Amino acid sequence: MERTYAMIKPDGVQRNLVGEIVRRIEAKGYKIVAMKMLQLTKEMAEEHYREHVGKPFYPGLVSYITSGPVIAMVLEGKNVVKGMRTLMGATNPADALPGTIRGDFGLDVGRNVIHGADSVESAAREMAIYFKPEELLSYSKAVEGWLYE
Numbered sequence: 001m002e003r004t005y006a007m008i009k010p011d012g013v014q015r016n017l018v019g020e021i022v023r024r025i026e027a028k029g030y031k032i033v034a035m036k037m038l039q040l041t042k043e044m045a046e047e048h049y050r051e052h053v054g055k056p057f058y059p060g061l062v063s064y065i066t067s068g069p070v071i072a073m074v075l076e077g078k079n080v081v082k083g084m085r086t087l088m089g090a091t092n093p094a095d096a097l098p099g100t101i102r103g104d105f106g107l108d109v110g111r112n113v114i115h116g117a118d119s120v121e122s123a124a125r126e127m128a129i130y131f132k133p134e135e136l137l138s139y140s141k142a143v144e145g146w147l148y149e
């Protein structure tokens with residue numbers, strides 16, 4: 001089963017949106033296989049956002065993502081990488097549709113509430129920044145027969 005890395009950003013935590021966001025993820029049917037709260041170091045942020053080094057928004061991005069606690073998660077489910085991107089909505093909340101997390105809860109591209117990996121490869125790279133392999137749990141849930149045919 002596919003896995004992705006997702007993270008509720010410092011604004012999501014500060015705005016008391018953790019429960020609402022986790023509720024949406026669980027209601028969709030994705031399984032939480034790892035979750036913790038932490039505050040990113042500058043080094044972790046630089047590794048996480050290494051594809052954006054040199055872009056004009058990069059310094060602000062690193063200072064935002066390290067500005068407070070985040071909720072780091074590994075999620076599992078059918079096509080979860082693409083599905084989480086859909087649940088999150090467009091990068092800029094101004095373009096994100098109502099019904100998506102960014103569309104419902106964000107205004108500014110620099111405060112877009114949630115991160116989600118953009119490919120299976122990015123997901124694997126990102127989850128390794130935050131979790132040891134043994135922290136990713138494999139378990140079954142009774143509801144699976146009602147989520148998957």
Ligand code: DAT
Nearest residue numbers: 052057061090091109110112114115116118
């Ligand atoms: P996403 O988070 O949807 O994967 P991304 O990887 O292109 O988007 O960019 C990472 C983050 O950087 C994004 O969540 C918000 C910020 N960002 C992206 N483009 C930006 C821009 N043009 N101005 C300001 N911040 C931007």
Ligand code: MG
Nearest residue numbers: 115116117118
């Ligand atoms: Mg990205």
